[in-house]
Amino acid sequence: MSSSFQSGHALLIGAGADLAFTVDDARGIADILKDPERCAYPAEQVELLTGEGASRQAVLDALDRLAKRSDESSTAVVYFSGHGYRASTPIGDAYFLIPFGVDMGRLKDTAISGSEFAAKLQAIRAKKLMLLLDCCHAGGVGMAKGLELAKSPLPPEALQILEAGRGRVIIASCMDSELSYGGKPYSAFTLALIEALSGRGASKQDGFVRAADLALYAREKVPGRTKGRQHPIMHFEEADNFEIAYYAGGEAKHKGLPFTEEPEIEPEPGAWSGVFDQRGQTVHGPQTNIAGGVDGPVFSGQFSGPVAMGGEAIDMRGSMGAIYKPTGRVEQQFGDRIEIHGDGNVIGSGSAAVLKGGGLEGFMKDLESLRQALQQADLDEDKIQAIDSDLESVQAQARKERPNRAVIMSKLRSAAEILAAAEGSAGAIERLQSLASALLSMAGKLFG
Numbered sequence: 001m002s003s004s005f006q007s008g009h010a011l012l013i014g015a016g017a018d019l020a021f022t023v024d025d026a027r028g029i030a031d032i033l034k035d036p037e038r039c040a041y042p043a044e045q046v047e048l049l050t051g052e053g054a055s056r057q058a059v060l061d062a063l064d065r066l067a068k069r070s071d072e073s074s075t076a077v078v079y080f081s082g083h084g085y086r087a088s089t090p091i092g093d094a095y096f097l098i099p100f101g102v103d104m105g106r107l108k109d110t111a112i113s114g115s116e117f118a119a120k121l122q123a124i125r126a127k128k129l130m131l132l133l134d135c136c137h138a139g140g141v142g143m144a145k146g147l148e149l150a151k152s153p154l155p156p157e158a159l160q161i162l163e164a165g166r167g168r169v170i171i172a173s174c175m176d177s178e179l180s181y182g183g184k185p186y187s188a189f190t191l192a193l194i195e196a197l198s199g200r201g202a203s204k205q206d207g208f209v210r211a212a213d214l215a216l217y218a219r220e221k222v223p224g225r226t227k228g229r230q231h232p233i234m235h236f237e238e239a240d241n242f243e244i245a246y247y248a249g250g251e252a253k254h255k256g257l258p259f260t261e262e263p264e265i266e267p268e269p270g271a272w273s274g275v276f277d278q279r280g281q282t283v284h285g286p287q288t289n290i291a292g293g294v295d296g297p298v299f300s301g302q303f304s305g306p307v308a309m310g311g312e313a314i315d316m317r318g319s320m321g322a323i324y325k326p327t328g329r330v331e332q333q334f335g336d337r338i339e340i341h342g343d344g345n346v347i348g349s350g351s352a353a354v355l356k357g358g359g360l361e362g363f364m365k366d367l368e369s370l371r372q373a374l375q376q377a378d379l380d381e382d383k384i385q386a387i388d389s390d391l392e393s394v395q396a397q398a399r400k401e402r403p404n405r406a407v408i409m410s411k412l413r414s415a416a417e418i419l420a421a422a423e424g425s426a427g428a429i430e431r432l433q434s435l436a437s438a439l440l441s442m443a444g445k446l447f448g
Contacts, residue, residue, distance in 0.1 A: 009069060056102070099112060210243055
């Protein structure tokens with residue numbers, strides 16, 4: 001029987017902009033913290049800021065809210081994924097975290113200085129505080145006039161929080177001279193954090209994830225996945241090895257990972273940022289269709305500031321997209337979008353699931369289709385009942401005025417995991433697996 005980790009409070013920030021995967025990373029940490037089958041933080045005590053919602057003022061206000069709702073008995077987690085810079089000026093160095101919508105010509109007014117950030121952290125009364133920073137990403141947001149900028153993984157001022165007591169821990173994604181590697185479904189650093197929060201690397205099999213478990217697991221796994229080019233750094237030399245969260249909803253037996261995809265890490269930092277591959281697909285929509293001799297990345301979306309590629313800053317404010325250094329004739333088209341899940345556009349094959357309709361109504365119809373197909377499948381009766389129970393819970397949550405995203409995602413993952421291990425008619429099983437995977441993806445967007 002799952003129980004809630006009542007003392008847990010968290011703020012997760014994914015700055016977005018030119019770093020789209022930071023949004024997925026922040027959302028992934030938020031999801032596992034709220035997951036009642038895993039970390040089991042109360043959902044109302046976990047705040048997620050991403051993209052436009054992660055502006056300077058929004059971040060500062062959210063830190064204030066975290067300070068107000070937590071107390072000395074709380075366990076607090078603050079996670080930031082975005083750019084971090086050390087700026088050299090004639091009067092000394094300054095550190096800045098880069099939120100969404102920053103103006104590099106007005107860093108002091110639109111970025112978050114290291115001293116501001118440290119002061120907000122100092123105001124959090126929780127005696128158990130973990131700061132997780134992923135700030136050294138490839139690319140950049142342009143140049144700052146009159147300033148010499150260098151990427152930096154950690155605001156020096158943040159180290160001041162270590163002086164507040166033995167319950168303070170800082171983990172940064174990499175060393176000063178390194179960059180962070182992105183990946184799917186999560187970056188190398190965040191993937192290790194989510195695995196550790198699922199109980200992998202737990203020093204004691206008693207249901208709790210502890211500070212050292214998280215730090216040491218990340219330190220062990222990240223270098224191996226990045227060819228030895230990314231090494232998380234940690235500051236917890238004087239800290240107690242306090243409990244951060246449950247890893248199985250208060251139980252000791254692991255529940256597995258909260259995702260079914262096979263993780264992939266990009267070959268070089270920034271290799272996958274802002275790039276999409278449309279080979280072999282017919283796609284209509286705000287997503288851009290590109291044809292022609294393109295021998296480089298293609299950026300698509302709405303941009304509020306510059307992006308950097310190949311050492312060049314490109315001002316894309318207000319643009320719908322850009323093609324970087326094509327080598328031949330290029331055609332670009334915008335239109336209405338159709339979501340394709342599964343193998344793509346497939347005719348005469350039962351292995352592809354195409355979800356029709358949009359919004360909640362479409363989701364509910366597709367969910368019911370999966371339940372009906374399940375009843376006709378050649379599967380073990382116990383498995384059918386277990387999966388159908390999960391899907392029934394998803395339907396009940398989705399109908400609520402305020403659906404619990406963590407419960408929906410947890411139940412859909414459970415159903416997908418059972419189907420992944422199921423045996424039966426190959427074509428029927430593949431269709432069920434594809435439908436479950438597509439629903440999981442749709443739910444992540446619909447209830448985000």
